[in-house]
Amino acid sequence: MATLQGSTLEAIKNNQDQLLDQWINSLESNGATRNLKEHELRQQTSGFLQLLANGLQQADDATGNAEEVRRFLEKLSASRAQLGHDSHQTAYFIFALKGPLFSLLQRVYADQPALLAEQLLVVSELLDSLGMHTVRAYQITREAVIRRQQEELLELSTPVVKLWDGVLALPLIGTLDSQRSQTVMESLLQRIVDTGAEIAIIDITGVPTVDTLVAQHLLKTVTAIRLMGADCIISGVRPQIAQTIVHLGLDLSSITTKANLADALKLAIKRLDVGDSARG
Amino acid sequence: MERIPILQMGEFLLVTIQVDMHDQLALNLQEDLTDRISRTSARGVLIDISALDMVDSFIGRMIASISGLSRIMDAETMVVGMQPAVAITLVELGLTLPGVSTALNVERGMQVLRKRVAGR
Structure with a gap:
């Protein structure tokens, strides 16, 4: 060479x-x-x-x-x-x-x-x-x-905020894929354990589209939260998204859904009050 | 033989699972629990699984069936303290445990149980 x-x-x-x-x-x-x-x-x-x-x-x-x-x-x-x-x-x-x-x-x-x-x-x-x-x-x-x-x-996309005593909220922004929804689920469940919150609100106002996959992820998260003994409300369902869900034939009947975060919070506080007075 | 202790607290039974559940242990628990419910005529059963950090489909099914059969024997059953990882695993396995009541911890579970038993 x-x-x-x-x-x-x-x-x-x-x-x-x-x-x-x-x-x-x-x-x-x-x-x-x-x-x-x-x-x-x-x-x-x-x-x-x-x-x-x-x-x-x-x-x-x-x-x-x-x-x-x-x-x-x-x-x-x-x-x-x-x-x-x-x-x-x-x-x-x-x-x-x-x-x-x-x-x-x-x-x-x-x-x-x-x-x-x-x-x-x-x-x-x-x-x-x-x-x-x-x-x-x-x-x-x-x-x-x-x-x-x-x-x-x-990490940035999964902030879990405490909205009220015993109420956690998770405002979701951007498209949900499997990896992200996994992180979302894990951090929300962990916060529920840490804070002992009874109700979690997932706000999907910032989610641009809801397809079958996203709906399935939401269902999974809600089920996991229920298994742990807390309650879950989905809020921020926009009219277009409601239409898509119905057109796709997705069954979200097992989930409590609200049009906006304020309504969801109102419902959450009501549920907490009912629980307290029954216990008292 | 290895067994999971069942504690009696008034009209409720408290089961805390603090070891790794294996299949035989779960079957034993199922037998012991039904036996105790019928002997003590307990009104409610509280199963604390906060120390359980791993489940498979069999254990998941056992939890569901234990809770189902105590209800048939007229004892309200609550599963309390499920860890996030366990909840995620069960959901991924497709075991959504319909009909099983859950609570965040023993204290909350006890409150709910009292309320339900009083309502009957």
């Missing part, structure tokens, strides 16, 4: 400044420097070039598997992902180096065409593999960001 020649390395080292300028120009003309400060970019590019030259020198094989270079790229793509750059812009950071580097090699090996071809291939392979590594690292960071946001959204 062809290896990187010492003279190539020499050339890179000796022409660092020129390479840098051309590289940054190329990056800027392609819009890959969005949201990046000038000095930051210069720092990153020169840092990478330094590492690359050192790494190539130390590594025995031409692929230059220098751990340091890879770590640098991982850090770089992580910061790019957080800045909101897309994968293309991030990968372009590496690929933009190709042009300046190739023209440099062309100049160095002007009179040795065979050597030039070989060195071009080696450098190209090296940059490609580094580029791929950058994209992979970028993707991993993005996925971590998405996962974290999903978790945050789940």
Whole structure:
């Protein structure tokens, strides 16, 4: 297999400044420097070039598997992902180096065409593999960001509020899917145990559509609440939703439903009073 | 043989399940309980399952059948203190326990029982 020649390395080292300028120009003309400060970019590019030259020198094989270079790229793509750059812009950071580097090699090996071809291939392979590594690292960071946001959204979307002594309310906003309704169910049941509330009101004013799946989730939640010994009222059934439910032929007869939260609260207080006076 | 104790409190019987229910234990409990109801002519039974954190479909069915048969023997039955995880499991298993009365804790269950027994 062809290896990187010492003279190539020499050339890179000796022409660092020129390479840098051309590289940054190329990056800027392609819009890959969005949201990046000038000095930051210069720092990153020169840092990478330094590492690359050192790494190539130390590594025995031409692929230059220098751990340091890879770590640098991982850090770089992580910061790019957080800045909101897309994968293309991030990968372009590496690929933009190709042009300046190739023209440099062309100049160095002007009179040795065979050597030039070989060195071009080696450098190209090296940059490609580094580029791929950058994209992979970028993707991993993005996925971590998405996962974290999903978790945050789940937590945000299930606030259980105490509405009255012994009455809990859960205002649902947004579409209910199975994972979310599971979280909703769990947090509501846990709050019922913690507070000893007798009545829970689930307000679905903010749920845009109710289909069979959502209705089934609601039924499950209501049944689980009943099993634990508390009562459940569904409130905020909008006219369109009532129509959909009837059209779909869903049977919600086992659930107490109210048109709005105020009515549900009124009913809940009434039930509590009845229970108290009967006990008293 | 392992058994679940049945405590008598006035005209009510109190069963607290504090160990992991296995099938034989549930069957024993069913037998013991019906026996005690007929001997003491209890008016109400309170089954506290707050320490139970795992159920399978068999235990779920046993809870339903225990509550059903004590009602036939003229004792109101309340299942109290069901944990959220247990409730979710039962619902997912499709065991909605229709006809079983539930309450949040022993105190509430006792209040409801008294009310119902007084009403009869």
